[in-house]
Amino acid sequence: MSASDSSRLSGRVKRYAQVGRAVGGLALGASEGRAGKLKEALGGLKGPLMKVAQIMATIPDALPADYAASLRELQSNAPRMGWPFVKRRMVGELGPDWQARFQDFEIEAAHAASLGQVHRATAHDGRALACKLQYPGMDSVVAADLKQLKLIFALYKAYDGAIDPKEIHAELSERLTEELDYRREAANMRLYADMLKDEAGIQVPESLPELSTDRLLTMTWLQGRPLLELKDSPQEMRDQVALNMFRAWYVPFYRFGVIHGDPHLGNYTLKPDGSVNLLDFGCIRVFPPRFVKGVLDLYKAVETGDRDLAVSAYESWGFAKPSAQLVETLNHWASFLFAPLLEDRPRLIQETVSPGAEGYRVVAKVQEELRRMGGVRPPREFVLMDRAAIGLGSVFLHLRARINWHRLFHTVVGDFSLEELGKQQNTALLSAGVAPAKKD
DSSP, X not given: OOHHHHHHHHHHHHHHHHHHHHHHHXXXXXSTTHHHHHHHHHTTTOSHHHHHHHHHHHSTTTSOHHHHHHHHTOOOOOOOOOHHHXXXXXXXXXXXXXXXXXXXXXXXXXXXXXXXXXXXXXXXXXXXXXXXXXXXXXXXXXXXHHHHHHHHHHHHHHHOOSBOOHHHHHHHHHHHHHHTOHHHHHHHHHHHHHHTTTOTTEEOOOBOGGGXXXXXXXXXXXXXXXXXXXXXXXXXXXXXXXXXXXXXXXXXXXXXXXXXXXXXXXXXXXXXXXXXXXXXXXXXXXXXXXXXXXXXXXXXXXXXXXXXXXXXXXXXXXXXXXXXHHHHHHHHHHHHHHHHHHOOSOBOSOOSSSHHHHHHHHHHHHHXXXXXXXXXXXXTTHHHHHHHHHHHHHHHHHHTOOBOHHHHHHHHXXXXXXXXHHHHHHXXXXXXXXXXXXXX
């Protein structure tokens, strides 16, 4: 690591120390104004911890509502690293003749994020490329981030014991560590290309192994525009984009047991015909087939009022012998999430006057009940499932999409078979070189 890179990392570590003192002090202070102080304490990091904080802010029950509102205001605006930095990093990844391996490589970064930045380039065969280059020392940075996250959780537990965040921390730790491995992300990209090969409305870039390493991922550049530019488009176009987004996330889940856990606006772009470009594959979760079956069992339980089936679903997720009171409370949240899928008619994803307020009203009620029961430790699988559900719901709200979600859901699920899902998952993972789901 160069002197300037070391200095940059040293500065970040100093900020971690300041945040640690601030968060530790907040845990001992009065509750009034703590959310604002938390935002102030974290606001200067603008790194992986901010990514974690923003994920946490979208997971129901993971943080108190005032904390979540404060964290949602934070933006991950990592400064672009200069050309001397880029040249040093590229020499380290591809060797001193790295520039000769491209027809062209743009000096200015096209995008910058918490873990690295993206440069546009051109291959010798004329293909437009995206080169995702990781910042130096990120292993140490992420490890420090996760320690800070424990302090945040300690602060939360001092505030409210409704949710035990131990499994949430474990899940985020594993996923963030995986995101540092760009060869793993390239394998995830191959996996998604295979799973979505029959989806005309979804495009996945192609990685170039000869121009990639553990910390450099080179892929084809997919041209598209941000979703925010679609807000004034005709209803038909907005509905088409919503349909493609739904299939992009849930065809892999219900047919292969795989979820993309980060539907962040920067992770996809749109083509003029409404098709979706998926751009980032660092945050991917492979589930055991029984978990997918549990999701579908819970849907059927909510649809039919079958309490025994709901109990079976929760037990398959890791809730050991859930009490009648816990089942009733969890069903309240499940009913809210599944509501758009239960009505066989075109509708908005949420039809209340204030959809966001309605969601937080439900969350508040669930939290109150869980607190009264002494708290609960949600299975770690919920972290990315909730992130995907809430993130996509926000997209659909923004698009004001009016779709028959019930029929779309059943089209994606089809004639579900646990055995067939297991076979399809194994074949796809083996072909792409992705590790299978961990056994319980």
